[in-house]
Amino acid sequence: MALPTPSPDRTSIVTGASSGIGAEIARELARRGQGVTLVARRKAPLDDLASELSAAHGVRAEVIPADLTDAGARAAIADTLTERGLEVTVLVNNAGLSTTGPVSSSDPDAEIRMIRTDVEAVAHLCSLFIPGMAERRTGAVLNVASTAAFQPLPGQAGYGASKAFVLSYTHALRGELGGSGVNVTVLCPGPVETGFAEAAGFSPEEAEGALPKFMWVAAADVARQAVDALSAGRPVVIPGLANRATAMSAWMTPRRVLVPILAKMHPALKGR
Numbered sequence: 001m002a003l004p005t006p007s008p009d010r011t012s013i014v015t016g017a018s019s020g021i022g023a024e025i026a027r028e029l030a031r032r033g034q035g036v037t038l039v040a041r042r043k044a045p046l047d048d049l050a051s052e053l054s055a056a057h058g059v060r061a062e063v064i065p066a067d068l069t070d071a072g073a074r075a076a077i078a079d080t081l082t083e084r085g086l087e088v089t090v091l092v093n094n095a096g097l098s099t100t101g102p103v104s105s106s107d108p109d110a111e112i113r114m115i116r117t118d119v120e121a122v123a124h125l126c127s128l129f130i131p132g133m134a135e136r137r138t139g140a141v142l143n144v145a146s147t148a149a150f151q152p153l154p155g156q157a158g159y160g161a162s163k164a165f166v167l168s169y170t171h172a173l174r175g176e177l178g179g180s181g182v183n184v185t186v187l188c189p190g191p192v193e194t195g196f197a198e199a200a201g202f203s204p205e206e207a208e209g210a211l212p213k214f215m216w217v218a219a220a221d222v223a224r225q226a227v228d229a230l231s232a233g234r235p236v237v238i239p240g241l242a243n244r245a246t247a248m249s250a251w252m253t254p255r256r257v258l259v260p261i262l263a264k265m266h267p268a269l270k271g272r
Contacts, residue, residue: 002231003029003032003034003090003140003227003230003231004034004089004090004138004139004140005138006032006034006035006059007035008035008060009085010034010035010086010087010088010089011034011037011060011062011081011086011087011088012026012029012034012035012036012037012088012089012090012091012092013036013037013039013077013081013088013090013091013092013125014026014029014036014037014038014039014092014094015039015040015068015092015093015094015095015121015125016039016094016095016096017039017040017046017049017094018038018040018041018042018045018046018049019045020219021094021144021189021192021219021222021223021226022040022092022095023045023049024219024220024222024223024224025092025094025142025223025226025227026038026049026053027049027052027053027220028220028223028226028227029090029092029227030053030056030057030059030061031057032227033057033059034059034090035059035060035061035062035086036050036053036059036062037061037062037063037064037077037081037086038050038062038063038064039064039065039066039068039077039095040065040066040095041065041066041067041068042065043063043065046063046065047063049061050062050063062081062084062086064076064080064081068095068116069113069116069117069120069121071120071124074121074124074125074128075124075128077125077128078128078129087132087136088129088132088133089133089136089138089139089140090139090140090141090142090230091125091129091130091133091139091141091142092141092144093121093122093126093141093143093166094142094144095117095121096117096118096146097113097114097117097118098158098159099111099114099156099158099159100155100156100267100268101155101268101269102154102155102157102268102269103157103158111158114158114159114162115158115162118159118162118163118165118166119162119165122143122165122166122169126141126143126169126173130173130177130182133181133182134177134180134181134182136181137180137181137182138182139181139183140182140183140230140231141170141173141182141183141184141185142184142185142186142187142226142227143166143169143170143184143185143186144166144186144187144189144226145163145167145170145186145187145188146159146160146163146188146189147188147189147190147238147243147246147250148160148164149163149166149167149188150164150167150188150247150251151250151251151253151255151259151262152255152258152262153262153266154259154262154263154266154269155262155263155267155269156266156268163188166186167188167236170184170185170186170235171186171235174235183230184235185226185229185230185233185234185235185236185237186235186236186237187222187229187237187239188236188237188238188243188247189217189222189238189239189240189243190215190217190238190239190240190243191215191216191217191243192216192217192218192219192222193216193218193219215242215243215246217239217240217243221239222239225237225239226239
């Protein structure tokens with residue numbers, strides 16, 4: 001199943017497109033002739049990326065700054081694209097963030113911001129744009145989870161649970177949309193050199209200590225494998241052999257054995 005045919009009145013939404021995996025997925029889609037709508041909170045890097053993609057690939061590149069924790073801002077994305085006469089044929093739910101540390105000392109506002117971004121925004125944007133894809137019988141959805149989806153994650157409890165939601169939700173969407181012409185794939189990257197770990201509160205040394213260097217995959221490689229999988233109609237893509245092995249091992253290990261080990265290993269819980 002190939003990606004939907006590009007057209008000047010069609011676009012691919014990519015959330016979290018200002019940097020990292022999101023920016024690389026936007027580049028990969030544009031390289032394949034797909035017009036893109038770049039969504040993130042910061043407008044300046046989106047403008048820079050839009051200019052780059054238009055110049056390099058001749059595609060239409062839209063910019064919509066939006067805070068995805070805000071339901072009104074999410075709904076406004078659909079309204080804006082309708083006003084611009086654009087149909088959404090590809091949706092990439094990439095935006096995500098993580099908190100760290102035990103829930104017993106967490107910031108409630110930060111936890112809710114994470115869940116609104118990692119869970120609520122995914123479900124909301126799918127509900128906004130999949131109906132049109134299904135009606136037109138063409139479309140593709142890439143939801144970005146994580147290898148954290150395959151096991152509980154003490155020290156990042158909300159993040160692991162959020163990504164488990166994305167994994168389960170995407171599998172269910174595939175079941176609902178089978179034969180509709182709309183393909184759905186979930187991307188489950190392991191550690192990626194994007195600045196995500198630092199934003200979550202880890203130092204580079206802590207991140208590499210918990211997740212060895214051989215497990216890290218470049219963001220451009222993750223994006224290429226993700227779009228390849230989406231185009232091929234594959235249900236799940238986990239970039240990197242070590243990450244695939246680790247995810248499957250975690251999935252099959254009894255929780256009573258796995259969870260205490262993970263709690264001892266997590267940098268945010270050391271010394272407790």
